[in-house]
Amino acid sequence: MAPILEVRNLTHVYSAGTPFEHRAVDDMSFSVQRGEFIGIIGHTGSGKSTLMQHLNGLLKPTSGQVLLDGVDIHSDKKFTRQARFRVGLVFQYPEYQLFEETVYKDIAFGPKNMGLKAEEIDRRVREAAKLVGLTDAQLEVSPFDLSGGQKRRVAIAGVIAMEPEVLILDEPTAGLDPASRAGILENIETYRKTKNATIMMVSHSMNDVARLTERLLVLSGSKLAMDGTPAQVFTRADELLDMGLDIPDVTRVFLRLKQLGLPLEPVYTIEQAVAAVKKLKEGK
């Protein structure tokens, strides 16, 4: 199948030719299929944010290409504009960007800019709001009257209402309590399923990416250091720790059990751990 998004030898250098020159993304290449759920992990300054901002054309590569449906998004202004809508970006702490009088107007901002008809905007606002668990009554209140977790949902709904084929989120659960965190992650997964959308999620929570994603891109020192399933990535525990990252706690427990001599394969979620223990018990 042709990939929805393709990154070819992407390099980005900030302040080129000055003493502050910094190569933030260095020769990264990967491609992404429709419907994939990808986690992006990497230490602070590894290039995650710079990479993200290339994927919908906010930044222009110093060299290399970003292709959306096989077309270079910078080959024509028309394609760059399309990329803005087809690839949705949710930044860190997106609730700081809320500004409208009502939740409804805030969510409608993106679709309105796309030049859609009023009925279509209305359909999208209501659908996006429903998906993130906001009620009709909440659509009419000021976003500033909502709790932190709810504000975050409004901000995410605003991007979802543009119905992007690729949804990219930068730490969508930072600063939220465990229940809100679980709720937002579930909303994202629902969006992926209903629209067959591609999700790329930057996260510092190894537990979250292990549970949700099918594939991990590991960035380190401006390079793409690993690209594989969570199982493949988390077996390289020592390398991850060297990169300033971590492994899920259950993985650590099971690696130790294996060391102690139990015939257990590495796991990275609690569900897998439970399944592995069941299997071990039945095997006896």
Place this chain on the structure above:
Amino acid sequence: MSAIKVEKLAYSYVGLEQGQSVKVFEDLDLEIEQGTFVAILGSNGSGKSTLAKHFNAILLPGGGKCHVYGMDTADEELLIPIRRSVGMVFQNPDNQIVANVVEEDVAFAPENLGVASPMIRHRVDNALKQVGMYHYRTHAPHLLSGGQKQRIAIAGVIAMEPRCIVLDEPTAMLDPKGRREVMETVARLNKEKGITVVLITHHMDEAAKADRVVVIHKGVVRADGRPKEVFSDIDYMHELGLAAPETVELCHELNKLGYALPLDLLESEDCAQALYNALGGN
């Protein structure tokens, strides 16, 4: 001796609608002993941060009392000694750093407190050593990693030589390494320097490192005890929108298969040993 003593605290803030008043606390009691490491947990909007802001008189009680080392925070005359005793560190390191050079940033607070210059030099060096950032003293803060910046912010507070540090989600924006660095620094300040630490967090594994966990829900203390005690009531934690560290969640799930694993194993090594025994490994 108590570092912080809150009695019958009531607090409301003015809502956005005219005349609307939002009640955060009605009648809250909490006492924190000098030298302890206390984690405060609670879902978003539970009142954790509002409470923390009472600890160094950023907010004043609407009712009841808040005493810091015996000083009433409502007494304006005591504002400076209160702020010297209790330092605050917030979530976003970028909002807390003011200078262009690391050591100048750390010197900012003692300079404002009117500490004599040779003493400032000594305090700044000392504070930077304590957070493991002495080597970076002449660097520009904006070029440091998130974990390093947060440790600079902590050094800035330590340079005031407070007896208590309150940290409001200090690791929310940090990567795993940054989180480890900050948590190790905080634990060391508590164990080696005897500084009282109040840590507000959404990370259950961080709270597990404290001596005591206080759970606040809708402005009321709903659980208070050693981490092992508090987290082992895992169903109650879920009910309050919280969780337990992953090791405890794992044992809880495995117990549904008929095992009888204890629910107070907060370290992966302890969890692995218990599982090893339960699975007949010994």
